Amino acid sequence: MSLTDTKILPRNLPQSFDAGRALKLARSTLQIEADAIIALKNRISDALDDPFAQAIALLLNCRGRVVVSGIGKSGHIARKIAATLASTGTPALFIHPAEAAHGDLGMVTEDDAFIAISNSGETAELMAIVPIIKRMGASLIAMTGNQDSALAQLANVHLDVKVDQEACPLNLAPTASTTATLAMGDALAVALLDARGFREEDFARSHPGGALGRRLLTHVRDVMRGGEAIPAVTADVSLSTALLEITRKGIAMTAVVDEKFHAIGVFTDGDLRRLIEQVQDFTKLKIADVMHANPHSIGPDQLAVDAVHMMEQFRINQLLVTDAAGTLVGALHIHDLTRAKVI
Structure with missing residues (x-):
């Protein structure tokens, strides 16, 4: 049965729909994003002063919480990174940079570590609050695709998440760049949970409603x-x-x-x-x-x-x-x- 069979495809598809092109774009998207993550992996060296190692040391020495922030697509990625950190032994929360400029910045203390996410490194909403965070004394980790950006220059540690191209055919919609940033956040979370000696039982305690929590917490x-x-x-x-x-x-x-x-x-x-x-x-x-x-x-x-x-x-x-x-x-x-x- 072919892809153009009306039993498989909705009958109201436009005449111009090209199933072959759609499949080609799907494979291309996955390849571009996979290449972006491989490039990210190769960017992390074995040197003890590698920015990734510095970021881990900064987060391990954080006496407060890890605050993750970004806007737009980067904001969605920031929320996920904060959630992953929190569920794997690193107290973390997300704040919206625009809301932070109108009072939510009160949630950040000098004992916290702040992770600012912006592909351009010039996001106005972030740049409005980052100088205040620096004056406050909180540590700043920037995740950007531009190491020469204002945000990268202000950071204590800059994690380079640049990609050669977006998977979007127009090279506009954040696709490969958000995938790379998300993967970097996961890498941070995994390295931190290992360094903290985070165990299966600890994961269960933060997920009491899940299947693992029930198995490990129910007596x-x-x-x-x-x-x-x-x-x-x-x-x-x-x-x-x-x-x-x-x-x-x-x-x-x-x-x-x-x-x-x-x-x-x-x-x-x-x-x-x-x-x-x-x-x-x-x-x-x-x-x-x-x-x-x-x-x-x-x-x-x-x-x-x-x-x-x-x-x-x-x-x-x-x-x-x-x-x-x-x-x-x-x-x-x-x-x-x-x-x-x-x-």
Whole structure:
């Protein structure tokens, strides 16, 4: 089926639409932007006094926050860089340069580091506030495509993000230049998180609503069933009594405990199904006769994801929760983990 088939393309496309040209421009755009990033990579040397290394040192020594600013397309890139820094261990925020000139500059202190982004390096809104930031004593990092610009000259560190050409066929719309600037911001964030020893757990703490946060921050005690919801019987009760407990608690199993409420066994719905194939008369059976002794258990302070791993390892759907003394303090079903979105 061809690209011009009306089943694929909207029927209201102009007659002048050239699918082949569109595909050629798409490949050209991606190539130009890829070349811009490669050029950016080659611009960073191994020298300890390389501007990138100086920028990292400045940001690591910052006692305040990193303030990122830009306007227009550079403003959108600045917002993303600030968000990436903040989520990877470097406190950061975005301020709009025009709003900064009308009061928001009060958010910047002498302890902060200020990253000013402008492809030309001459953006009027930025140049209106940069001298004030310098007089304030805040450190200034400039990201521009013009090392001879006013902004580059005022900066403590200048990161050169110039590109040979924009991907726009008119060489006007910011495309390759914004891609290069965004990539430089990502490079800063990654270098900083590594230098700070930022770990997976730290990332989870700043992303508690995400899947990683739930896996690394949710503990067994947060999702287990406790108190009256724990299915438990003593070893001397009949199998019939144990089955009633399983039905009442709705977790498809019951723990078997001793007089000190230590978990000494477990009996599940699966065990019952297998027992039916072997035994006709249940009336004389005690739960102690058919339970699994030394049941698998997990501590309440362990991560819920550890419970998932145990269930997968032992091919079980339920798990007892016991404290350090072996006392039963909770029960966990795989559905509890699913509802908590740990799985």
